[in-house]
Amino acid sequence: MGVDLGVGDGEVGGGGGEEVGGEDVGGVLLSFGRQLKRFREWAGLSRGELGERVGYSAATIASFEQGRRIAPARFIGLADDVLGAHGILRERVEEVERAQYPAFFRSAAKLEARAVELHVYATMAIPGLLQTEEYAEAVFRMRRPLLGEDTVAQRVAARLGRQKIFARAPMSTISFVIEEAVIRRPIGGEQVMRGQLEQLLLCGQRRNVEIQVIPIQRDEHAALGGPFTLIETTDARRIAYVEVHKESRLFTERSSVREFEEQYGILRAQALTPSESLALVERLLGET
Secondary structure, three states: OEEEEEEOOOOOOOOOOOEEOOEEHHHHHHHHHHHHHHHHHHOOOOHHHHHHHHOOOHHHHHHHHOOOOOOOHHHHHHHHHHOOOOOOOHHHHHHHHHOOOOHHHHHHHHHHHOOOEEEEEEOOOOOHHHOOHHHHHHHHHOOOOOOOHHHHHHHHHHHHHHHHHHHOOOOOEEEEEEEHHHHHOOOOOHHHHHHHHHHHHHHHOOOOEEEEEEOOOOOOOOOOOOOEEEEEOOOOOEEEEEEEOOEEEEEOOHHHHHHHHHHHHHHHHHOOOHHHHHHHHHHHHHHO
16 A cells, blocks of 8 residues: 655645644644744743853744744754753754755654664765765755755755664664666766765665665566665664655565565675675775
8 A cells, every 4th residue: 555645845844734644844833933932931031141051043943933944953952951941842853854854754763763774775976874964965956946054054064964763772783775877977076976976885884774786787677666765663674765846655565565565685695795885885995
């Protein structure tokens, strides 16, 4: 069975909300903003006074309170302490964080953050979990129609925030199968790509991460249908996530998920081994 996650990649904030998986994102930001303002007023602090204590400008806090910007987890934690909110603001962190993502990815982001296993097949760009800040910014800046500056910054921060999964305890098992063309495509230019290749080498040395590359010259290929992600949750559910353009779908029916698992298993057999793959990345790094 497929679960349609909806469509949309608009800038979040301000007035109307967007219904995604039952979650009114604009409403979440406005609700959090009103709650933040109420605690601030109860504490008898102006926006400027709160800003001095938590390291944010009064204008930025106004944006948080009005639902025009997404408050980062660090700010929410500090504000909870300073305003004596007794954990009430902290409880909203995950809910607010999900609003950072484009609409079509929010449900998958929630599953990804709690995955015990995550397996990613990438065909067009370095997977988001492996991207450097510079590479991610280049990816978002080349989007058409163009994204606004605030949206680019928001999306980059959200993408980097997802990478905390690597250091989570207990560790998740994570693997990537990447087309060779992806690591040869110099998105962002030579310097950006050099930093990205270095990042791949670092990530590939993590105990819980395996990166494999499918050579361009392979004459057999198990997944010509395109990229996908396999997720196993803490409650042993197995899910496949597929995204194209701005549409996405979660497959939960066992027969459908098994098809993707079969493809991924064969892809790993057709790809270079993890050590061979990192050797290729290192060779390309030496050529840049």
